[in-house]
Amino acid sequence: MSGVKDYRNELVAQNREQIEQHIREILRLIGEDVDREGLIDTPARVTRMYEEIFAGYQVDPRDVLGVTFDEQHEELVIVKDIVYYSQCEHHMAPFFGNVHIGYIPSGKIAGLSKLARLVEAVTRKLQVQERITSEIADIMMETLQPHGVMVIVDGQHLCMCSRGVKKPGSKTMTSAVRGSFLKDAALRAEFLSLVKE
Numbered sequence: 001m002s003g004v005k006d007y008r009n010e011l012v013a014q015n016r017e018q019i020e021q022h023i024r025e026i027l028r029l030i031g032e033d034v035d036r037e038g039l040i041d042t043p044a045r046v047t048r049m050y051e052e053i054f055a056g057y058q059v060d061p062r063d064v065l066g067v068t069f070d071e072q073h074e075e076l077v078i079v080k081d082i083v084y085y086s087q088c089e090h091h092m093a094p095f096f097g098n099v100h101i102g103y104i105p106s107g108k109i110a111g112l113s114k115l116a117r118l119v120e121a122v123t124r125k126l127q128v129q130e131r132i133t134s135e136i137a138d139i140m141m142e143t144l145q146p147h148g149v150m151v152i153v154d155g156q157h158l159c160m161c162s163r164g165v166k167k168p169g170s171k172t173m174t175s176a177v178r179g180s181f182l183k184d185a186a187l188r189a190e191f192l193s194l195v196k197e
Protein backbone atom coordinates (compact mmCIF):
# COMPACT_ATOMS: atom_id res chain seq x y z
CA MET A 1 0.00 0.00 0.00
CA SER A 2 1.34 3.43 -0.85
CA GLY A 3 0.89 6.51 1.33
CA VAL A 4 -2.58 7.96 1.64
CA LYS A 5 -1.74 11.42 0.32
CA ASP A 6 -0.79 10.97 -3.29
CA TYR A 7 -1.55 7.60 -4.69
CA ARG A 8 -2.31 6.02 -8.05
CA ASN A 9 -3.25 2.46 -8.88
CA GLU A 10 0.17 0.78 -9.07
CA LEU A 11 -1.29 -2.44 -10.48
CA VAL A 12 -2.59 -0.50 -13.48
CA ALA A 13 0.88 0.99 -13.92
CA GLN A 14 2.47 -2.48 -13.74
CA ASN A 15 -0.03 -3.88 -16.28
CA ARG A 16 0.06 -0.78 -18.48
CA GLU A 17 1.10 -2.58 -21.68
CA GLN A 18 -1.62 -5.24 -21.45
CA ILE A 19 -4.36 -2.75 -20.56
CA GLU A 20 -3.36 -0.56 -23.50
CA GLN A 21 -3.52 -3.58 -25.82
CA HIS A 22 -7.01 -4.48 -24.57
CA ILE A 23 -8.29 -0.94 -24.99
CA ARG A 24 -6.88 -0.85 -28.51
CA GLU A 25 -8.70 -4.12 -29.20
CA ILE A 26 -12.00 -2.78 -27.85
CA LEU A 27 -11.65 0.29 -30.07
CA ARG A 28 -11.10 -2.01 -33.06
CA LEU A 29 -14.08 -4.21 -32.09
CA ILE A 30 -16.47 -1.23 -31.90
CA GLY A 31 -15.53 -0.30 -35.46
CA GLU A 32 -12.86 2.35 -34.95
CA ASP A 33 -9.74 2.91 -37.01
CA VAL A 34 -7.22 2.44 -34.21
CA ASP A 35 -4.43 3.96 -36.28
CA ARG A 36 -6.09 7.29 -36.97
CA GLU A 37 -4.28 10.24 -35.44
CA GLY A 38 -6.86 11.08 -32.77
CA LEU A 39 -6.82 7.55 -31.38
CA ILE A 40 -3.12 6.69 -31.47
CA ASP A 41 -2.49 7.80 -27.88
CA THR A 42 -5.97 6.96 -26.53
CA PRO A 43 -5.10 3.53 -25.03
CA ALA A 44 -2.21 5.12 -23.11
CA ARG A 45 -4.40 8.03 -21.98
CA VAL A 46 -7.19 5.71 -20.79
CA THR A 47 -4.67 3.62 -18.88
CA ARG A 48 -3.26 6.72 -17.16
CA MET A 49 -6.83 7.73 -16.33
CA TYR A 50 -7.44 4.28 -14.78
CA GLU A 51 -4.40 4.80 -12.53
CA GLU A 52 -6.19 7.86 -11.20
CA ILE A 53 -9.89 6.90 -11.10
CA PHE A 54 -9.14 3.44 -9.69
CA ALA A 55 -6.56 4.68 -7.15
CA GLY A 56 -8.88 3.67 -4.31
CA TYR A 57 -7.66 0.06 -4.60
CA GLN A 58 -4.26 1.30 -3.51
CA VAL A 59 -5.17 2.47 -0.05
CA ASP A 60 -6.85 1.07 3.04
CA PRO A 61 -9.44 3.76 3.82
CA ARG A 62 -8.94 3.11 7.54
CA ASP A 63 -5.37 4.43 7.25
CA VAL A 64 -6.71 7.77 6.05
CA LEU A 65 -8.08 8.52 9.50
CA GLY A 66 -4.76 7.61 11.12
CA VAL A 67 -4.11 11.20 12.23
CA THR A 68 -6.49 12.25 14.99
CA PHE A 69 -6.43 14.78 17.83
CA ASP A 70 -7.56 14.41 21.43
CA GLU A 71 -10.27 16.99 21.98
CA GLN A 72 -13.23 17.15 24.34
CA HIS A 73 -15.69 18.57 21.81
CA GLU A 74 -18.58 16.15 22.16
CA GLU A 75 -20.88 18.17 19.87
CA LEU A 76 -21.91 17.90 16.26
CA VAL A 77 -19.18 18.26 13.62
CA ILE A 78 -20.24 18.38 9.96
CA VAL A 79 -18.19 18.43 6.78
CA LYS A 80 -20.58 18.82 3.87
CA ASP A 81 -20.52 19.17 0.08
CA ILE A 82 -17.52 16.87 -0.37
CA VAL A 83 -17.57 16.27 -4.12
CA TYR A 84 -16.87 12.74 -5.28
CA TYR A 85 -16.51 10.94 -8.62
CA SER A 86 -16.88 7.19 -8.76
CA GLN A 87 -17.58 4.44 -11.32
CA CYS A 88 -20.65 2.24 -11.11
CA GLU A 89 -19.69 -1.41 -10.85
CA HIS A 90 -22.54 -2.51 -13.12
CA HIS A 91 -21.70 -0.46 -16.22
CA MET A 92 -18.29 1.09 -15.41
CA ALA A 93 -20.01 4.42 -16.05
CA PRO A 94 -19.28 7.46 -13.88
CA PHE A 95 -21.50 8.62 -11.07
CA PHE A 96 -20.83 11.68 -8.98
CA GLY A 97 -22.27 13.99 -6.38
CA ASN A 98 -21.71 15.16 -2.82
CA VAL A 99 -21.06 13.49 0.50
CA HIS A 100 -22.13 15.07 3.79
CA ILE A 101 -20.66 13.65 7.00
CA GLY A 102 -21.74 14.51 10.54
CA TYR A 103 -20.39 12.98 13.74
CA ILE A 104 -20.31 13.48 17.49
CA PRO A 105 -16.72 12.90 18.67
CA SER A 106 -15.96 11.02 21.84
CA GLY A 107 -12.57 12.41 22.87
CA LYS A 108 -11.04 12.06 19.40
CA ILE A 109 -11.51 14.38 16.40
CA ALA A 110 -10.30 13.81 12.85
CA GLY A 111 -8.42 16.39 10.78
CA LEU A 112 -11.15 17.89 8.57
CA SER A 113 -9.30 17.15 5.34
CA LYS A 114 -9.12 13.49 6.38
CA LEU A 115 -12.87 13.16 5.99
CA ALA A 116 -12.54 14.34 2.39
CA ARG A 117 -9.60 11.94 1.93
CA LEU A 118 -11.77 9.12 3.27
CA VAL A 119 -14.36 9.97 0.61
CA GLU A 120 -11.61 9.83 -2.05
CA ALA A 121 -10.34 6.45 -0.85
CA VAL A 122 -13.81 4.90 -0.85
CA THR A 123 -15.06 6.35 -4.16
CA ARG A 124 -12.08 5.99 -6.50
CA LYS A 125 -12.92 2.42 -7.49
CA LEU A 126 -15.86 0.42 -8.88
CA GLN A 127 -18.68 1.06 -6.43
CA VAL A 128 -22.39 1.32 -5.71
CA GLN A 129 -23.67 4.40 -3.94
CA GLU A 130 -25.16 2.44 -1.03
CA ARG A 131 -21.80 0.82 -0.24
CA ILE A 132 -19.96 4.17 -0.39
CA THR A 133 -22.43 5.51 2.17
CA SER A 134 -22.22 2.63 4.62
CA GLU A 135 -18.44 2.17 4.26
CA ILE A 136 -17.84 5.82 5.21
CA ALA A 137 -20.14 5.51 8.25
CA ASP A 138 -18.63 2.19 9.37
CA ILE A 139 -15.01 3.31 8.98
CA MET A 140 -15.75 6.52 10.93
CA MET A 141 -17.28 4.41 13.74
CA GLU A 142 -14.39 1.93 13.72
CA THR A 143 -11.48 4.37 13.67
CA LEU A 144 -12.75 7.41 15.64
CA GLN A 145 -15.13 5.56 17.95
CA PRO A 146 -17.44 8.58 18.08
CA HIS A 147 -20.84 8.69 19.83
CA GLY A 148 -22.46 8.56 16.39
CA VAL A 149 -22.17 9.22 12.67
CA MET A 150 -24.58 10.19 9.91
CA VAL A 151 -23.66 10.19 6.24
CA ILE A 152 -25.74 11.43 3.31
CA VAL A 153 -24.68 10.90 -0.29
CA ASP A 154 -26.36 12.22 -3.42
CA GLY A 155 -25.48 10.87 -6.82
CA GLN A 156 -26.14 11.33 -10.51
CA HIS A 157 -25.53 8.09 -12.35
CA LEU A 158 -24.57 8.46 -16.00
CA CYS A 159 -25.76 4.89 -16.62
CA MET A 160 -29.26 6.26 -15.90
CA CYS A 161 -28.81 9.49 -17.87
CA SER A 162 -27.03 8.83 -21.14
CA ARG A 163 -28.19 5.24 -21.67
CA GLY A 164 -30.77 2.70 -20.53
CA VAL A 165 -33.72 4.39 -18.86
CA LYS A 166 -32.35 7.85 -19.87
CA LYS A 167 -33.48 10.01 -16.98
CA PRO A 168 -31.00 12.90 -16.80
CA GLY A 169 -31.31 15.01 -13.66
CA SER A 170 -32.61 12.21 -11.46
CA LYS A 171 -30.72 12.09 -8.18
CA THR A 172 -30.17 9.12 -5.89
CA MET A 173 -30.02 9.90 -2.18
CA THR A 174 -28.59 7.45 0.36
CA SER A 175 -28.01 7.77 4.08
CA ALA A 176 -26.32 5.78 6.82
CA VAL A 177 -27.04 6.39 10.49
CA ARG A 178 -24.95 4.99 13.34
CA GLY A 179 -24.76 5.30 17.15
CA SER A 180 -26.43 8.30 18.82
CA PHE A 181 -27.98 9.48 15.53
CA LEU A 182 -30.11 6.32 15.55
CA LYS A 183 -31.77 7.17 18.86
CA ASP A 184 -31.91 10.95 18.63
CA ALA A 185 -34.40 12.40 16.13
CA ALA A 186 -33.49 15.99 17.11
CA LEU A 187 -29.82 15.29 16.29
CA ARG A 188 -30.77 13.89 12.88
CA ALA A 189 -32.97 16.95 12.28
CA GLU A 190 -30.11 19.32 13.25
CA PHE A 191 -27.74 17.51 10.87
CA LEU A 192 -30.28 17.62 8.03
CA SER A 193 -31.05 21.30 8.51
CA LEU A 194 -27.34 22.26 8.57
CA VAL A 195 -26.68 20.15 5.46
CA LYS A 196 -29.56 21.85 3.62
CA GLU A 197 -28.31 25.42 4.34
Ligand SMILES: Nc1nc2c(ncn2[C@@H]2O[C@H](COP(=O)(O)OP(=O)(O)OP(=O)(O)O)[C@@H](O)[C@H]2O)c(=O)[nH]1
Pocket (backbone or CB within 6 Å): 088, 089, 090, 127, 128, 129, 130, 157, 159, 160, 163, 164, 165
Ligand atom coordinates in the same frame (compact mmCIF):
# COMPACT_ATOMS: atom_id res chain seq x y z
N1 LIG B 1 -28.60 0.12 -6.21
C1 LIG B 1 -27.76 0.65 -7.10
N2 LIG B 1 -27.95 0.36 -8.38
C2 LIG B 1 -27.10 0.92 -9.27
C3 LIG B 1 -26.05 1.76 -8.92
N3 LIG B 1 -25.41 2.14 -10.05
C4 LIG B 1 -26.06 1.55 -11.06
N4 LIG B 1 -27.09 0.80 -10.61
C5 LIG B 1 -28.12 -0.04 -11.27
O1 LIG B 1 -27.63 -1.32 -11.58
C6 LIG B 1 -28.65 -1.96 -12.32
C7 LIG B 1 -28.10 -3.03 -13.24
O2 LIG B 1 -29.23 -3.63 -13.79
P1 LIG B 1 -29.21 -4.72 -14.97
O3 LIG B 1 -30.63 -5.03 -15.32
O4 LIG B 1 -28.30 -5.84 -14.59
O5 LIG B 1 -28.47 -3.92 -16.14
P2 LIG B 1 -29.10 -3.13 -17.39
O6 LIG B 1 -29.83 -4.08 -18.29
O7 LIG B 1 -27.98 -2.36 -18.03
O8 LIG B 1 -30.15 -2.17 -16.68
P3 LIG B 1 -30.74 -0.74 -17.09
O9 LIG B 1 -29.81 0.31 -16.54
O10 LIG B 1 -32.08 -0.69 -16.44
O11 LIG B 1 -30.80 -0.68 -18.59
C8 LIG B 1 -29.41 -0.81 -12.99
O12 LIG B 1 -30.72 -0.78 -12.48
C9 LIG B 1 -28.62 0.45 -12.58
O13 LIG B 1 -29.45 1.61 -12.46
C10 LIG B 1 -25.87 2.03 -7.53
O14 LIG B 1 -24.96 2.75 -7.11
N5 LIG B 1 -26.75 1.45 -6.67
Ligand SMILES: [Zn+2]
Pocket (backbone or CB within 6 Å): 088, 089, 090, 091, 092, 093, 157, 159, 160
Ligand atom coordinates in the same frame (compact mmCIF):
# COMPACT_ATOMS: atom_id res chain seq x y z
ZN1 LIG C 1 -24.49 1.74 -13.88
